Amino acid sequence: MKTLKHIAILTAALAVATTAQAGTITVKGSDTMVILAQKWAETYMGQSPNVKIQVTGGGSGVGLAALQSGQIDIADSSRPIKATEVENCVKTFGKRPREYKVAVDGLSVYVNNNNPVKALTMEQLNGIFTGKIKNWKEVGGNDMQILVYSRENSSGTYEFFKEHVLKGKDFVASAQTMQGTAALLQAVEKDKSGIGYGGAAYGGGARAVGVKKDAASPAIEPSEATVVGATYPIWRYLYIYLNPDSDKGDIAAYINWIRSDAGQKVVKEIGYYPLPDKLREKQ
C-alpha cells in the first residue's frame, strides 16, 4: 500500500513538475534578475539548510504569468506589474499580488570603446533609438551611421528602456535585436558605430556613456551614488511579486532576509545597487 502511495505521489510530482514541493520555494521571472536571485538563494540556503529555493528565468512577463496560474511562489520582475496582469491575478486568486522592491538597477547606455562621444542627453538618446538621429556627427561624434542594438521585445529591459527613454515610442525598425545583454555588449564591442543599452551588472567590453537629463545639466556616469541617489536619469527598481496568502512562514522569512542588510550585500556583490536604507527591513 505504501509503495503504491509513493508511486502515486511520484507520478503527481512528475505530472506537475513546476508545482512546489513541500519546503521548496519556487522563484521565476526576469532574466535581468536571474543571477541575483540565484545568488540570493544560494546564500540563504547556506544559512538555513532546511529551505530549498528553485530559481528559473524566462522574463518578467513569464514569471508574472506563472504567478497568475499559481505555478510558482515568487515572481521576479524588472518592471512594475501591469494592470492587465493584476487583473489576471485577481481572476485566479482573488487578490492583488503583493509587491516588494528588492533592489535598484541603473541601465547604462553602451558605445564602442573607440567612439569619441562621451555623453548624451536624454533627448539625443530618444532621437537615436527612435531613428530621428541617424549619424554620429549629429551628436558630436565621427561621420558614420549609427547602428542601434536593442533587446528582444520579450525582455523587461526592452520595455523599461522604451517607457523611460523612448517615452513609449517605437524603436527604429532597423534596430538589431539581441538575445541578451551579454550578446548586445559583445556586438557593440565589435561594432565601432554601435550603441546599445543594458543592466549595469554586465559592464565590461564596451564603454558606458554619461547621460544628461537635458542639455544644461551635467553628464552623469552610472555608479552606486548616482543611481541610488536618483541623479543618474535611467534607473529602476527591481521587484518581486507574490500571492499575499503565501506571504508567511518560510517565504516571508526569505523575503525579509532579501530586504535586510545581509540580502542587500548580495545585491552589491552581483553588481546591482542596494535599496536605500529607508526601504530596507530591520532584522
Place this chain on the structure above:
Amino acid sequence: MQSDPKSKRSIGWMGLARGHKARPVEWISEKLIFLVSLSAIVTVFLIFVFVAREAFPIVFGTVNNQVTQKVIPAADFDKLSPEELQHYLGLSPSEFAQKSKDTLTLLMELKEEAAKEATKDKDAAVNTVSWRYILKPYQWSDYDKPEYIWQPVSQISKFNIVPLLIGSLKVTIIALLFSVPLALGAAIYVSQLAKPRVKEIVKPAIELLSGIPSVVLGFFGLIIMASVLQSLFGYQSRLNAFVAGIALGLAVIPVVFSIAEDALTSVPRSYVQAALALGSTRWEAAWKVVLPAAIPGVFAAVVLGFGRAVGETMVVLMASGNASIMSGNLFDSARTITATIAAEMAEAVAGGPHYRMLFLIGALLFVITFMSNLAGDLVMHRLKGRLEGRR
C-alpha cells in the same frame, strides 16, 4: 490437424484464413506497423489543427485589440445586470459564478486603472489585428509616412507581417544560392567522378555536417563568420541576412547533397557506359547524361533544402540581427518568421492577440512549406513523365 473453432468463425482474423502457413505474429506486426504509420499522419494533422485553431480568430477577424474600451466606474456596480458584468469583465459563466462581490468590484476598479494607463494615441481605436493592418502599410502616429511595421510590444501593437515574409525570403534565397551549387557539385563529383577511396572519405564527411546542431552553427555564424565576412565585404551592419544565409547554407548542404547523390547514383550504370563508348569524357557523361536523367531527384533535393532553410530557427535567430525592416538589400539585417516565433512566444500572453498572431505566422509557414512540397512534387512528376517519354 488441430480443430480450432476460432478459425471457422473468424475468417481472416489473425491471418488464419491465409491457409496452413498462417502466422499470427506476422499479422500482428503488420497491423502494428500500419498503426504506427497512421499515427504519423494523424500527428501531422493534429499539429496543423492545433496551430490553425489558435490562429482562426484572426483569420476570420473575430479578435479585436482596440486599446480603448468603454469604462464603467466601479461605483455603478449595482446598476449592471450579472450578464452585462460578466461580459464587461471578460469572464466565463463558471468563473463568474465563483467570484465574490468584492473580487468583482476589485476587477472593475482595475479596469479603470488600466484605462488610465492607456494611451491617448489617435491609433488607440484601431484594431491592429485585422487583415488591413496585417498586410498593408499604414501611417501610425509618430511616423512620417505609411510603413510596414512589426512592433508587437508597444502602446499600439503593430503586427504587419510583410517585413517578416521578406526577411524569411531573403535569408532562404541566400542559403539556397550558396548551398545548392555546392551540394550539387559535390554530389556529381562523389557519385560520378571521384575514386572509390576519395568517395569513402568525402561522402561521410559532408553528411557529418548534418550532425552539427543548428545552435552550434548559429554560434559559429554569430562569433566568427560575421566578423570574417564583414572584413571581406566591408558592409555596415555586422549581423545581417547574408551572414545568416551562409550559416544556414551549411545546414542545407547535407540535405541537398544526400538526396541528390542518391538520385545520381541510381541512374543506371549503362547510361554512363554508353556515353563513354560513344567517345564522351567522364565529365561530359556526368553533366550531359547522368544529371539530366536524375533531374527529378535533384529537384526533390532542392525542394527539401528549401523546406529546411525556411523552417530553420536557431541559426537565423542568432546570426541575422533580427531587425524587422523592409529592405531588399542582402547586407541589411532581417527578421524571419521562425526567429520571431521563437523570440516572442515566451512573453506572449496565452490567448492574447500577440499569441494568436504568432500562431498565424506559424500556420503561414506551414502552408508555405506544404505548398512548396506540393509544387515540387507536381513538377517532379512532370519531369519524370518527360524522361520516361510519356509526354
